[in-house]
Amino acid sequence: MEILKGADVVAAINEELQDELKKFGKEIPHLAIIRVGERPDDIAYERGAMKRLNGIGLKCSNYIFPETITHEEFTSEFKKVNEDKTIDGILLLRPLPKQIDEKAIETLIDPQKDIDGISPMNLAKVFAGDDTAYAPCTAEAVIEMIDFAGIDLTGKRVTVVGRSLVVGKPLAMLLLKKNATVTICHTKTKEMENTCKNAEVIIAAAGKxxxxxxxYVGKNAIVIDVGINMDENNKLCGDVDFETIKDIAAMATPVPGGVGTVTTSVLAKHLIKAAKLKKIF
Amino acid sequence: MEILKGADVVAAINEELQDELKKFGKEIPHLAIIRVGERPDDIAYERGAMKRLNGIGLKCSNYIFPETITHEEFTSEFKKVNEDKTIDGILLLRPLPKQIDEKAIETLIDPQKDIDGISPMNLAKVFAGDDTAYAPCTAEAVIEMIDFAGIDLTGKRVTVVGRSLVVGKPLAMLLLKKNATVTICHTKTKEMENTCKNAEVIIAAAGKxxxxxxxYVGKNAIVIDVGINMDENNKLCGDVDFETIKDIAAMATPVPGGVGTVTTSVLAKHLIKAAKLKKIF
Incomplete structure (x- = not known):
């Protein structure tokens, strides 16, 4: 089985972005990361994103608010960032604390700065297959990996396990745009093994x-693992039981070191796209 | 094979709506139908919708514009209808002539009056599985038929043939909301016969x-036909070759007299919902 590593995909994207970035001169694309509270997951993702973006030569600013902030206060602070002309893209770490109406914030975000695809305008575009959409970065990272591996999805049977609005559903739309025949499985699916076994490409985004x-894996299948979980020994693992599929699958992505690694490169790519579009219009 | 007729579903919806309508008193829900040009399809659909809605006791107004109307003129006329407080819902017959920017009009429509689900806000809600969404009427008519037949979709293998933004994609989302395992096929799908044959429910929305x-049909499958085409003798027919599946399928919808008949009942249902929400807020 061939192992498709995130690092190789990241290196290829970085190279592409370096070329893009040269065109900007001193006006470096600028990301705002907005975090409420001190959740370790958020802090880890924020740190990773900053490191990646700074490494490419992009600018990041952090906006950190206390977990107890009211909806009104947060909305007012969010609007300031949203309207700040020096900011090209916004990454809002979610879920937000319960007192904040997350849907209201999603609707508020300027679709042109919404580079992680959380606004209704962007979701509608992803749904429609519009080229100007910013799909959620993780969903698009899967497509980047498949493209990097040179896999043509046209007409292929691709099964997505998971139907979240952050990964499963937008990914299904991106796969359709690539002309795959897409099956969406979830917790209520009966005979999940057979359905997955029948797929030429399996994308695991179940969170289990x-x-x-x-x-679950058919002979010579390509397996992309979006899961980030802790196993029984408190070690990072994916949704795929990697060791058991080694002699069956043709190709698979590891966890850690797979899709997760590519996500922040997609974020950087989106930021540059947003900054470019702002300059044009 | 059992034949699932649109008329029976229509009768059930009508009864439900009559009860709803009693609550409105003299403030009868009011639909605006907007048509540009004189395409026979549009005129036929418009006539059918008016007949159905008037029959239930709902109010319809027609806004008809010449095929040569400019984008600016049409936008201005559209805004008048959109802002008219006496109107609860809008049905815009599409496609619009080429000189009109259809996307701009879709973005303009008040999501609360968008009862045929064409605005980005509504599409995003359909994508998210939000209960307050207005899905495109034809897509929802399929669900009405399945519900009427008492079919529980939970965990069932459902294959949708077609990936349009008017039927295939929104339908896939409505089916996911019903907990079906959904496969989306299209023109680029390889081995379409096998994929369809494996399905417990097949929904044909290919337009062929x-x-x-x-x-394409497995033993005891349920077949829902969304197609409206003309056959070699210029007779109305569906996407399904009905005669050939009679001894295989457990249930199927005819064309004419199937899903198409139910669409305007869904339109009436949406109009009443929109009028009700306007009264509440």
Missing amino acids: AKMLNDS | AKMLNDS
């Missing part, structure tokens, strides 16, 4: 540690 | 006369 083992 | 015959 090591759920997909050899009984 | 009599395309799905006995080699």
Whole structure:
């Protein structure tokens, strides 16, 4: 089995972005990361994103608010960032604390700065297959990996396990745009093993540690693992039971070191696209 | 094979709506139908919608514009209808002539009056599985038929043939909301026969006369036909070759007299919902 590593995809995207960035001169694209509270997951993702973006030569600013901030206060602070002309893109770490109406914030975000695809305008564009859409970065990272591996999805049977609005659903739309025949499975699916086994490409976005083992994977399948979980020994693992599929699958992505690594490169790509569009219009 | 007729579903919806309508008193829900040009399809659909809505006791007004109307003129006329407080819902017959920017009009429509689900806000809600969404009427008519037949979709293998933004894609989302395992096929799908044959429920929305015959339908499948085409004798027919599946399928919808009949009842249902929400807020 060939192992498709995130690092190789990241290197290829970085190279492409370096070329793009040269055109900007001193007006470096600028990302605002907005975080409420101190959740370790958020802090880890924020740190990773900043490191990646700074490494490419992009600018990041952090806006950190206390977990107890009211909806009104947060909305007012969010609007300031949203309207700040020096900012090209916004990454809002979610979920937000319960007192904040997350849907209201999603509707508020300027679709041109919404580079992680959370606004209704962007979701509608992803749904429609519009080229100007910013799809959620993780969903698009999967497509980047498949493209990098040179896999033509046209007419292929692709099964997505998971139907979230952050990964499963937008990914299904991106796959359709690539002309794949797409099947969406989820917790209520009956005979999940057979459905997955029948797929030429399996994308695991179920959020369940090591759920997909050899009984789910067909001979020579390509397996992309979006899961980030902790196993019984408190070690990072994916949704795929990697060891069990080694002699079955043709190609698979590891966790860690797979899709997750590519996500912040997609974020950087989107930021540059947003900054470019702002300059044109 | 059992034949699932549109008329029975229509009768059930009408009864439900009559009860709803009693609550409105003299403030009868009011639909605006907007048509540009004189396309026979549009005129036929408009006539059918008016007849159905008037029959239920709902109010319809027609706004008809010449095919040569400019984008600016049409936008201005559209805004008048959109802002008219006596109007609860808008049905815009599409496609619009080429000189009109259809996307701009879709973005303009008040989401609360957008009862045929063409605005980005509504599409995003359909995509998200939001209960307050207005899905495109034809897509929802399929769900009405399945519900009427008492079919529980939970965990069932449902294959949708077609990926348009008017039927295939929104329908896939409505089916996911019903907990079906959804496969989306299209023109680029390889081995379409096998994929369809494996489905417990097949929904044909390909727009190709009599395309799905006995080699696409598995034993005891339920077949819902969304197609409206003309056959070689210029007779109305669906996407399903009905005669060939009679001894295979457990249930199927005819064309004419199937899903198409239910569409305007869904339109009436949406109009009443919109009028009700306007009264509440």
